[in-house]
Amino acid sequence: MTGAEPSDYGVMLTTAPSRDEAQSIARLLIEEKLAACVQLLPIESFYTWQDKTQNDAEILLLIKTRTALFDAAVARISQVHSYTVPEIVAMPFAAGFQGYFEWIGQVTAGPG
Numbered sequence: 001m002t003g004a005e006p007s008d009y010g011v012m013l014t015t016a017p018s019r020d021e022a023q024s025i026a027r028l029l030i031e032e033k034l035a036a037c038v039q040l041l042p043i044e045s046f047y048t049w050q051d052k053t054q055n056d057a058e059i060l061l062l063i064k065t066r067t068a069l070f071d072a073a074v075a076r077i078s079q080v081h082s083y084t085v086p087e088i089v090a091m092p093f094a095a096g097f098q099g100y101f102e103w104i105g106q107v108t109a110g111p112g
Contacts, residue, residue, distance in 0.1 A: 009101045010092040012063040012070065014077055015045065021082060022059035028080060029063060033109035034073040037064040066108050067092050 012035075016022035019040065026038035039062040046055050065073060070090045077088050093101075 004098075004101055004105060006095050006101065007092040008067055009096070009104050010065065010067045010070070010090055012061075012065060012073055012088065012090040014061045014063070014081070014086055014088045015043070015058040016061065017056070017058060017082060019059050022061055025077060025080060026061060026063075028076065029065075029073060032076065033107065034069050034076055035063045035065045036104040036107045038062065064104060066104060066110070068110060069108060072109075 014025070016025060019042075022040050026035075026040060029035035029038055041060045041062065043058055043060045044055065045058050046053065048054070063073065067090070074088050074090070078086060081088075
């Protein structure tokens with residue numbers, strides 16, 4: 001994994017309306033090697049939807065992967081997500097432990 005930069009790896013965020021759906025998305029991403037690790041966190045979200053302020057309990061998914069897989073993961077999440085307009089965003093890492101990045105590269109799809 002020599003020559004890999006921290007920005008070759010990153011984190012994606014999405015939310016799900018239930019733990020069951022979040023677990024389903026997490027398993028799918030891991031099994032399809034689109035992610036190395038997915039963490040689930042209960043959160044409370046406030047947002048505007050259809051001109052109304054909404055407040056819902058959701059599950060936040062923190063998805064660790066390679067930046068080269070961002071587009072494929074966005075496409076896959078959007079295919080299975082129950083929301084009409086799911087939050088799916090991604091950010092490359094600026095710094096981190098090289099050993100962790102190497103592990104991400106080893107367990108995800110594609111070269112690296």
